[in-house]
Amino acid sequence: MDDVLFVINPLAASGRADRVWMQLAARHPALRRAAVIRTADPIAATRLLIERLKPSIRRVVAIGGDGTLHHTANVLLSLPAPEKRSLGLVPAGTGSDLARGLRLARQPQLALDRALDGETVDLDVLSLTHGDTRRYAVNVASAGLSVPVVAAVSQRRRRGPVAYFRAALEAVRRETPPNARVIVDGEPWYEGPLLLLALANGCRFGRGMRIAPDARADDGRLQVVLVEPAPLARLLPWLPTLYAGWHYAAPFVRHRAARTVRVEPVDGTRSLTEADGDLSLPLPVNVSVVPGALRLRGLTPSATARRRR
Incomplete structure (x- = not known):
């Protein structure tokens, strides 16, 4: 898993995201050696993402809800197009509206398998601008x-x-x-x-x-x-x-x-x-x-x- 970076919001859904990660890591020892960003602070998460997105990282997996996905995607979208990486999601938030709308797997193990090795689709995003x-x-x-x-x-x-x-x-x-x-x-x-x-x-x-x-x-x-x-x-x-x-x-x-x-x-x-x-x-x-x-x-x-x- 040298090319994977996990982003976890430990407070998502009152701690559910953290519990999901711990359960997955307990079942798969390889996850314990994976690169992980674990923070509920979006500013810190942004800084750490930018620091740890080395050229070798080609897959990013967010574990949390819509907010975790939102902040992770905003960092990825700010990078030059040649550095386009895949983003996967293990839904573990209170709403997870995007996951519902796209019918992403909700069961954590299945969601993880697909976030790591499933097919990719290039989705549209919305750009919001206010001044610069x-x-x-x-x-x-x-x-x-x-x-x-x-x-x-x-x-x-x-x-x-x-x-x-x-x-x-x-x-x-x-x-x-x-x-x-x-x-x-x-x-x-x-x-x-x-x-x-x-x-x-x-x-x-x-x-x-x-x-x-x-x-x-x-x-x-x-x-x-x-x-x-x-x-x-x-x-x-x-x-x-x-x-x-x-x-x-x-x-x-x-x-x-x-x-x-x-x-x-x-x-x-x-x-x-x-x-x-x-x-x-x-x-x-x-x-x-x-x-x-x-x-x-x-x-x-x-x-x-x-x-x-």
């Missing part, structure tokens, strides 16, 4: 009330679907949606308050919500899903449809495919975005698709076959 600052999202970037929801959930000990759903209800009750202008593929598309604006490369979001059922992470497009403010009594009957992907029928939901999106604040509104469940850049932000930028290893054979057709 760039970030990448592998799964979904969003604006609106999803931002205070992400901030609230990150402070909670339990961060699963129930916690996210409760935080979302609290945000709808108490928060004021930011006013923004949304420009899609160079044309004005919407201006007004944003309950939610999801820019989706993957189909799952918010601990299992099927926010963009038409999204494919290898088609060169992103799916724009916008939810306009509505009274809570009107929103509540539609909330369960988010998990089935039937919410496009709601009268306050707009959606379309795009290649570029610009989100601008209106009336002095100050607001952040979030990317893959982490707080990200402030508005205004430009979002574009970078086709085939991330080499992901470990899709199931059926998922790989579907992407080749």
Whole structure:
């Protein structure tokens, strides 16, 4: 395993990622000699990744959730194209929305086998820019009330679907949606308050919500899903449809495919975005698709076959 680097967030899912790693290492003595970055500090993880990504490292395996994958992918995507390495994931987070959307193996041993030796697929990513600052999202970037929801959930000990759903209800009750202008593929598309604006490369979001059922992470497009403010009594009957992907029928939901999106604040509104469940850049932000930028290893054979057709 001289060409493999493991990245582990020991606090992901209240320590589940660390337990998964210990169990895998106990079964496979070779893992005990592998190169490992084990930290819950994203700044330290970034520094260590840059230091340890020697030319001999061709495979990187993240053990954790969407946040671990997000930070690892951002480092890999910042490197020159000739240094493109494969990234595998052993899902061990509370949400793991990208893993759900791509139907990655959830059983740790099987996920590890595929992350190390499975087939690779070059996935699109989303590039977010604010001035000279760039970030990448592998799964979904969003604006609106999803931002205070992400901030609230990150402070909670339990961060699963129930916690996210409760935080979302609290945000709808108490928060004021930011006013923004949304420009899609160079044309004005919407201006007004944003309950939610999801820019989706993957189909799952918010601990299992099927926010963009038409999204494919290898088609060169992103799916724009916008939810306009509505009274809570009107929103509540539609909330369960988010998990089935039937919410496009709601009268306050707009959606379309795009290649570029610009989100601008209106009336002095100050607001952040979030990317893959982490707080990200402030508005205004430009979002574009970078086709085939991330080499992901470990899709199931059926998922790989579907992407080749």
